[in-house]
Amino acid sequence: MSAAEVAAQVFRELESEDLRVLQVIEAGMSKHEFVPEELIAKFAKFSPDETTFRLSRLAKFRLIHRMQGPYVGFTLNYAGYDCLAINALVKAETLEALGKPLGVGKEADVYDALNPKGERIAVKFHRLGRISFRQTIRKRGYTTEHTGWLFQSRLAAEKEFKALNLVFPYGVAVPEPISQNRHVLVMGMIEGAELAEWKEIPKPEKVLREILKNIRKVYSEAKVIHADLSEYNVILKPDGHILIIDWPQYVTREHPNAQQLLTRDVKNILLYFKRKHLLKAKLKEALDYVTGKGNLTI
DSSP states (O other), X not given: OOHHHHHHHHHTTOOHHHHHHHHHHHHHTXXXXXXXXXXXXXXXXXXXXXXXXXHHHHHHTTOEXXXXXXXXXXXXXXXXXXXXXXXXHHHTTSOOEEEEEEEEOSSEEEEEEEOTTSOEEEEXXXXXXXXXXXXXXXXXXXXXXXXXXXXXXXXXXXXXXXXXXXXXXXXXXXXXEEEEETTEEEEEOOOSEEGGGOSOOSSHHHHHHHHHHHHHHIIIIIOEEOSSOSTTSEEEOTTSOEEEOOOTTOEETTSTTHHHHHHHHHHHHHHHHHHHHOOOOOHHHHHHHHTTSSOOOO
């Protein structure tokens, strides 16, 4: 069972006092790897007995980790962090129910969900602890010192939400950004499958043109670059159109490596279509097209 599924299962059983303790632990983690029980009692304004009772409940629900050493301390795990984000989104009337997983990856879990109006939405839980710290620093550049996985995941969600808000107004084929809290991003519904999962694609030339057209919009109008584009983050929807997902690595056109990253994005897409669908497109011509310097002849 994933952390989000654990959180969804126990969330309805949590009492306000339980959530208060989770919030205190979250705040205390900025200064302590494991937050001392005495500090939790102090800032939650609970008696020692009440604090012990609440911590026991949260441990039973698998929302916290306990450390016994020079002192007894506690830290959130991903399920506990999920509960805090879910609580905030429910209170904001953004989220009503969490459904089945749409995709589980190395760095995120995405779930089908409903808002209070009964409309389908997608909820993405960033999980950066699944890759090494050095890799996170090198690839994503969120932080220059060793901070917790939960904090890094929150930064990833914030950056992706910012990216979607930058590109969505220009009509780029991305999920609609709805809300973000902690490490959780709420978006418009995602239907379909990654290009990498399709054995055959109807009209691959049309799909490739649509992808390049969207890269051009992102570059020329929103003035940003995806910077991690491949067949694994382009969704082909049932209607034959695309969605470009996974934006936490985006950069602006002013980034010192902007052209290198743009070239890599376009090259990845062209190589996929050449390998899987025998489409031959020239990299220079595609780059000229997406930067507004030429036309496309695919």
